[in-house]
Amino acid sequence: MLSGAKKVVSLGLEYLALACAALAALGLTTIVGIIVTSVIMRKFANTPLHITEEVVGLLLSVALFLGLPIVTLRNRHVHVSLLTTYVSGKAKALVQVLGLTVGIVFFGWLIWETIPWFEFAFKRSLKTETTRILLYPWMALMPLSLVITGLILIVRLLGILDTPTTNARKLSAQSEAP
Numbered sequence: 674m675l676s677g678a679k680k681v682v683s684l685g686l687e688y689l690a691l692a693c694a695a696l697a698a699l700g701l702t703t704i705v706g707i708i709v710t711s712v713i714m715r716k717f718a719n720t721p722l723h724i725t726e727e728v729v730g731l732l733l734s735v736a737l738f739l740g741l742p743i744v745t746l747r748n749r750h751v752h753v754s755l756l757t758t759y760v761s762g763k764a765k766a767l768v769q770v771l772g773l774t775v776g777i778v779f780f781g782w783l784i785w786e787t788i789p790w791f792e793f794a795f796k797r798s799l800k801t802e803t804t805r806i807l808l809y810p811w812m813a814l815m816p817l818s819l820v821i822t823g824l825i826l827i828v829r830l831l832g833i834l835d836t837p838t839t840n841a842r843k844l845s846a847q848s849e850a851p
Contacts (some may be wrong), residue, residue, distance in 0.1 A: 679833050686828060689821050690742035697739035700732040707732075727801045731811050742821040745776075746834075762769060774828040780823035787816045 707725055718782040738751040744750055756768050793799075828834040 682828055683834050686742075686821070686825055686834065687746060687764070688744045690825065693739040693741075693821060694743040696843065697736040697743075700736035700739065702738070704729050704732050707793055724804045726760055727804050727806065729758075731806070731808075735814050738818040741818050742825060743824045745822045770830065773826050776826045777823060780819050780826065784816055784819045784823065787819065791816060 678797060705721065707729055711722040711725040760768060791809060791812045794812050799808045800806060801808065825834065
């Protein structure tokens, strides 16, 4: 029963992270499309798209935050391996637990800070200056992606989600089995 719950939680977080990554990829593709269109319009119609700077800025911010859950799930962050390279066993496990704890505290603090920021924009219906695009729908994606990322870290700390090193050991053991 517990193994089934672990699998459901792992798959749920993976699907959420993949959905965020797909949205991030869509945003990055849209950025390229807007910039190419703007360049073509500037060259041939002598008038660039007036929305380029604001929309590209919003899409870039959103794409960066939406990419965070999949990077965290797959443990593809930039690592400072100074400690983990030279320690093993219980010391390595302690360093990993400390790293996860620092990550959870950091994301908790970021979530705590983004909620009032979002509420401020929502209550005042803040819009971009040139194109008058509402900001709060874009801003809502930041706490959402931070919550998903924080959940991934919490689940990994609780041992519900395997660490990448555990997955690598499982794969190597399976490949060595006759």
